[in-house]
Structure formats: structure tokens, C-alpha cells
Amino acid sequence: MITFETKRAKEFGIEHFVCISVNPKEASERPLALDAMQAMTKYLGRERVVALGELGYNLINHLEEEIFVKQMDIAAQLDMLMTVHLPHNKKPDGMKRIERILEGNNDKSGTKYNRKKILVDHNVEETIEKTLELGMWAGLSVYPITKLSPERAIKIIKKHGTERIMIHSAADWGVSDPLSVPLTAREMRKAGFSTSDIEKVTFYNAYEFFKQSPKFTWKP
């Protein structure tokens, strides 16, 4: 991910940056997850690694939470960005737990976790308000079948504005469309959004988030 894929991407004109973590889907195995976490931390200082992620919940249990919080602590210690995955099922429950972790760490001087450096991913209608209210950045994952359709993403943006919200897609092992972002941009144009609003949610907000990492050297 850090060397081979970066080089491969470059050959196709893509500047490649990396988020690494022990994924929530692999966080329930013991002692494997703890060992993996230890091994993973060795790579956080590498040139292309801009964030810890995805962190968060899959099934929503205490084993996942242990790995989640430990990795949040590492990110806080290193002052790194983090991306947090909302579970596919029971998203509001996952959100409540995230809120509890953040609120539980308030101290007089501020917060242990810098919320401006947290991006919460796979938001839906039921979670977006909380993500923004807690001061974090909100990702909307647009997928052809699962997750959000362009129409749902656009509805959410209409209701909640364009601040700290970003649209993204995937090229994963399931059914996904890497062109979902331009597709959503086109649909936003048809729906009457201004160019600057479209650029914000499809480009500049993500740029603003990631450029908080000194290792994110790419510039528009």
C-alpha cells in the first residue's frame, strides 16, 4: 500500500496517499488484532501515510471498541488525522458510541481528540447531523447499489449545507463505481447547485481535511 501501490498509481498519473489501521472488521480477533495494531504503528511515520483509518465499528462490540479507542489514542498522540467508519447496520448506535468516546474525554483545556482531524465516513440521513454537531467532518459514500445513491447524497446536502461534508466513492471488492463522484457532481448541477458548492463537496472539503496532515503534499 505504501510503496507498490503508490508507484503503480503514479504510472497512471495519480498522486497516492494512504490511511492505515487495523480495520474494525478485523478488530475482534485476539490476540491477532492487538499484534496487528502493534505491527501497523511502525508504518505510521512513512512518507505517504496521512491518517489512521478506517477506525470504528463493524458489529459494534467491546472488542472492536478496544482497538478503536487504542488507535484513536495513537492518532491523538501523533497529532494525526483519523477516518472513522460508521457500521453498515445500526449506524445511529455506532454514532452514539462515538459520541460517548468523544464526550468522555473532555477535559478543561479542551478535548483529547481533535475533532477537526476526524472524518466520519458512510454517513446517512440519521447520522449526518450528529457528525457535524460534534465538530467532525462528514463523508457521504456514494455507491451504485449499497450505501448512498447520488439522489440521497444530494438530498442530505440540500438539508445540511456544504460545510465539512464530502462525497466520495470506492473501487472496492464489492460493487462500486469509482466515477460516482463526477456522477454526483453532474446530478448536483442538474439540481441547480452552484459550481462553488459542487466543488466544495466533491473536492475542496476533502482537500481541506487532508491538507491538515503535513504529509499531504499535493496541491490543486
Ligand SMILES: [Zn+2]
Ligand atoms: Zn468504511
